[in-house]
Amino acid sequence: MKALHQRICVYCGSNPGARPQYATAAKALGQTLAKKGIGLVYGGSGKGLMGILADSVLAEGGEAIGVITHQLKELGASHEGLTELKVVETMHERKALMAELSDGFIAMPGGIGTLEELFEALTWSQLGIHKKSCGLYNVEAYYAPLVTFLETMQAEKFFKGELSHMLAVESTPEALLDAMAHLKGASGLKWFDEEPCLHLKETIQ
Ligand code: AMP
Numbered sequence: 001m002k003a004l005h006q007r008i009c010v011y012c013g014s015n016p017g018a019r020p021q022y023a024t025a026a027k028a029l030g031q032t033l034a035k036k037g038i039g040l041v042y043g044g045s046g047k048g049l050m051g052i053l054a055d056s057v058l059a060e061g062g063e064a065i066g067v068i069t070h071q072l073k074e075l076g077a078s079h080e081g082l083t084e085l086k087v088v089e090t091m092h093e094r095k096a097l098m099a100e101l102s103d104g105f106i107a108m109p110g111g112i113g114t115l116e117e118l119f120e121a122l123t124w125s126q127l128g129i130h131k132k133s134c135g136l137y138n139v140e141a142y143y144a145p146l147v148t149f150l151e152t153m154q155a156e157k158f159f160k161g162e163l164s165h166m167l168a169v170e171s172t173p174e175a176l177l178d179a180m181a182h183l184k185g186a187s188g189l190k191w192f193d194e195e196p197c198l199h200l201k202e203t204i205q
Contacts, residue, residue: 005133005177007039007065009102011117012049013110014077022109023052025139029108030056032173037062041102043094044068044086046079049108054079067098095120099130104180108137115146125166126190133180135168143169160190 010033016023026049033040040057043050044066057064058081066085068078073087088094095117099105107118121134136143147169153159166186168179 005038005104007041007102008104008106009041009098010106011114012108014045014048014050016048017109021140026052027056029173031060034060034062039063041065041098045077067094069094104133106135106137109139109142126186131185133183135176135180137176138169138171157192161186
């Protein structure tokens, strides 16, 4: 079993979504993180689910660290009441710092920004760049089509390995954090052909 998480990076919509259930779920995740003493790392916005999540962590007395670019801050997107707001130059720097500050990643409902961030975390996991746990907070079965697509990817041999070892998928924060703590993680190489890169194999295993 992995050590308990100290800080989790959460990716989620900068919009609130069409239904109030998404905001309720963001609040529940924030409360759960704060009650468990797990710090939040996120994109630093005060808008949408991102803002609701951070407000919920702060209201419970938890730690919320935002990482935002100068450009987004100047556009007025940043949350100004966070425990700490780190301002960086580029989106690449931003994602790297968010990952560095966290020991796990959760994606909850969001748009293409959220998906891009989740898939970077998963890609780095399958390459052995990190061994941090990844979770999908599947509120209202929002991500059911994505999970089906990942299974297709696996069946069609574009994704190797056990998805359930790399990504926890649950519909409540408690179940998700518990499943993330028990993930086995990526193992073996991501390619279907023979031993293409021995040093990478050592990194992953
Ligand atoms: P989206 O899911 O397309 O709304 O994008 C949300 C993700 O992209 C978040 O996890 C953020 O890291 C990033 N992002 C998008 N919009 C903003 C914003 N206004 N301020 C900060 N980060 C944002």
